[in-house]
Amino acid sequence: MKGYVLILGANSDIARPLARLYAAAGYNLYLAHTRPELLTEECERLKAEHGIDARPLLFDLLYFNGHEKFFHRLDPRPAGVICIGGYLGDHQLATADMEExxxxxxxxxxxxxxxxxxxxxxxxxxxxxxxxxxxxxxGERGFGNRYFYAAAKAAFTAYLSGLRNRLSSSGVRVLTVKPGFVATKMTAGISFPRRLTARPEDVARDIFRAQQKGRDVLYTPGYWRFLMWIFIHLPEGLFKRMKL
Ligand SMILES: NC(=O)c1ccc[n+]([C@@H]2O[C@H](COP(=O)([O-])OP(=O)(O)OC[C@H]3O[C@@H](n4cnc5c(N)ncnc54)[C@H](OP(=O)(O)O)[C@@H]3O)[C@@H](O)[C@H]2O)c1
Incomplete structure (x- = not known):
């Protein structure tokens, strides 16, 4: 049996199929979420189907003071951590409300x-x-309708890049995942071209494969590398007039 993988934000629509891939590959799982009771049934199913251990754990990305204790209490220590929790937020509200x-x-x-x-x-x-x-x-270029979220993700991307740089000599792999548009509860109600909308199962498979191969950066689906290249290189004079 392989080690434990800790998934933070494990009730995400992408995290659930991702957890199943790790379980099928023989990894044990810590499924961490603000409401771990939502994951109890899934843990039981994964244990029964794959003969692994799977534990639902209480974890909140916002509860910074508890993070140290949370991580050091994990026994056995996880072989890897996947931080997938996120929050799109209410952009309109955020333009007028610093709390958002x-x-x-x-x-x-x-x-x-x-x-x-x-x-x-x-x-x-x-x-x-x-x-x-x-x-x-x-996170690679702020769009008019979601720039608070984009800015937070841009910061996270830069952080992960720095972490990868720092840890490369220790043999610790850091993978940055950059999904495009995925049909999950986070994007429910947002209209987006169907052809450019990915399924969470496919994104989960891409993440699993990229992590197993020890890759550094993943665009998923892969064509987002090309799309973002175009957006990044659009002259500001043109970009600022586009309604995206
Ligand atoms: N869907 C997309 O198009 C898309 C595109 C680019 C990047 N992403 C990123 O992909 C990741 C997964 O998102 P998703 O699309 O699968 O949406 P999702 O199903 O809404 O997943 C986001 C998860 O984060 C959890 N979360 C929220 N606040 C948290 C907190 N304080 N502590 C711990 N967990 C918390 C949510 O909990 P609840 O289940 O209780 O809501 C949810 O399970 C996110 O980081 C998102 O930003 C998604």
Whole structure:
């Protein structure tokens, strides 16, 4: 049997199929979420189907003070951490309400940094382990309708890049995941071209494969690398007039 993988934000629509892939590959799981009771049934199913251990755990990205204790109490220590929790937020509300801006920044950036710093220190000492951070392709250029979220993800992407740089000599792999548009509860109600909308199962499969191969950066689906290249290189004079 392989080690434990800790998934933070494990009730995400992408995290659920991802957990199933790890379970099928023989990994044990810590499924961490603000409401772990939502994951009890899933843990029982994964244990029965794959003969692994799977434990639902209480975890909140916003509860920074508890992160140290949370991580160090995990026994056995996870072989890797996947931080997938995120919050799109209410952009309109955020334009007038700093509390909403703060929530977007804390869940997408400060919270992940708080817990991943702890994992990073531990893995650096042990010279083993992997970290996966789920950021967003959108973090590469601020769009008029979601720039608070994009800014928080941009910060998270930069953080993961720095972490990868710091930990490379310790043999600790850090994967930055940049999903495009995925049909999950986070995007429910947002209209987007169907052809550019990915299924959570496909994104989960891409993440699993990229982590197993020890890759650094993943755009999923892959064509988002190309799409973002175009957006990044659009001249500002043109970009600022586009309604996206
Ligand atoms: N869907 C997309 O198009 C898309 C695109 C780019 C990036 N992403 C990123 O992909 C990741 C997964 O998102 P998803 O699409 O699967 O949406 P999702 O199903 O809404 O997943 C987000 C998860 O984060 C959890 N979460 C929220 N606040 C948290 C907190 N304080 N502590 C711990 N967990 C918390 C949510 O809990 P609840 O289940 O209780 O709501 C939810 O399970 C996110 O980081 C998102 O930003 C998604």
């Amino acid at each position: 801006v703060s929530k977007i920044i804390q869940i997408n950036f400060a919270g992940p940094v708080s817990i991943l710093n702890i994992a990073a220190d531990c893995y650096e000492k042990e010279k083993a382990g992997f970290i996966v951070g789920v950021s967003a392709a959108m």
